[in-house]
Amino acid sequence: MSDNTIETGDIAHKRKPVIAARWIAAAQATGWGVMSIGLFVAFWEFAWWRGWANPLLLPPPHIFLANLTDQFRFFDPNGQRIGALSSGGSIWSVLGVIGWSSMRVFLGLLFGFTASVIVGVGIRYFNIFGKLTLPLITMLAPISPVAWLPVAIFVFGIGNTPAIFLVFISIFFVMVLATLSQIDAVPKHYIQLARVMGASKRQIFLRVILPAILPGLFVTLRMNLFGAWMVVLIAEAVGVGSGLGQVTMMARNTFNASLVFFTMTLIGLTGFLFDQALRLIQRKVLWWIAPSNIGAL
């Protein structure tokens, strides 16, 4: 690239086509998404039509999406009536159930993210705290969140708290270790420059280290989002008595395959929307992360 002030003008000039190209890219991505799901559905329907898939065990979408109001009856935001039909289930009760599950995931992620960054930073910058906690955290990290489920119920009983706690646990240890590695990866020059410009330790932390580690932590958070969803469903199935996990468990117990697949569809959609939301936050709040083309050939 030539080194010339005229370049600055060029950059401003290139903006508009970039935005148009972005819309086209988004439309294309949506097109491929529809194709991808469409192919899968078509294959499933074909298998049903040929008689390969037993509609009682593997009902294709046109069956489990056929009678929505019938399905809605099983959704009760208040839960607590395993196996029973709630009276007059509507789309609102379905959204209520999704809302409960989403709230648990959201709060678990929020607490987990905040706590792990605080603990990670504490480990790196307060020597004794680090020496006392890091071995414990490294030992607790490989324990599956599912193994924590009984503990969560012993301690918190039945309700929202154990589910939120489980989501918290599912990301906390990973995120602490990620915070450590992110801090270690902050370019030394950033810190040296800040010191030369007269920044205090606190300023260096708040204005250099924190913005430098946030993007990487956010990527880790996104990667663990699906794990958090898996965990919340297990918690709901066992220890909460409401939410999408509870509905799935009820469907299993009552051998209602249509309801199983309908709930799975809802879970997939919600998880997808969560990921999109995190992406949006990543793009708006952490705008300095270059668009990723990692692994491109």
Next chain:
Amino acid sequence: MLGLSISNVSKVWNPAGPNPVQAITNLTLDVALGEFVVLLGPSGCGKSSLLYIVAGLENATSGTVTFDGLPVTQPSPERSLIFQEASLFPWLSVRENVGFGLSIRGRTPIERRDKVDALLRMVGLGGAGDRRPDELSGGMRQRAALARALAMDPKVLLMDEPFAALDIQTRARMQDHLLQIWQASVASVLLVTHSIDEALALADRIVVFTARPGQIKAEITVDAPRPRDLRSPEMIDLARRCEALLAEEVTKAFKEQELL
């Protein structure tokens, strides 16, 4: 005494470890007010270590560094540092990067704006204030880094191979640019390079380093007025002298590596 004074400085990296490395031995060097001094030497000869010590980012193992008569113990905005990579903060716009040091000093954005914009124009980035660092070319980024260093009104600019990552054409323009800015200011410059041409184009005085442990092998004063024609006979003579001095050291450094 005004200016920078380095006396009998030695630096050992990792002194307690299994492989202590003697980076610098007994080095004495003065840089006068407004002087442009270039440190020239083979890679790994300790010239960057010296720059870090002068910046106050590292402590000398022995010896003292004083600036305007006061001992250097910690980093200070009056000794600004520029690295080979611009190291602009990617989460700030170019303008915010240049104004970072001023905001650390507690200046409000409105107070910063005039000074920062003047600096950006001075380094030829007048229209790029709102751009993100990753939208700039390597040369533009390095100019932004220069503006950021100048924003602190430094008394000495410490530059660690600042143009080494740039292509040759960009490098030549950046050197001209640096000279103009330096001539317009009162700051001294202490610049590390391994390029003889760069040293000849810029320096009042070239300090040639030995291979590790770094010591001063020779000092060459360059009187020719700037901008200099590096193809003129005097310059070619000087270049040959520098080349000969460096060649010995490079051979020495290679031999040492073979023995290890």
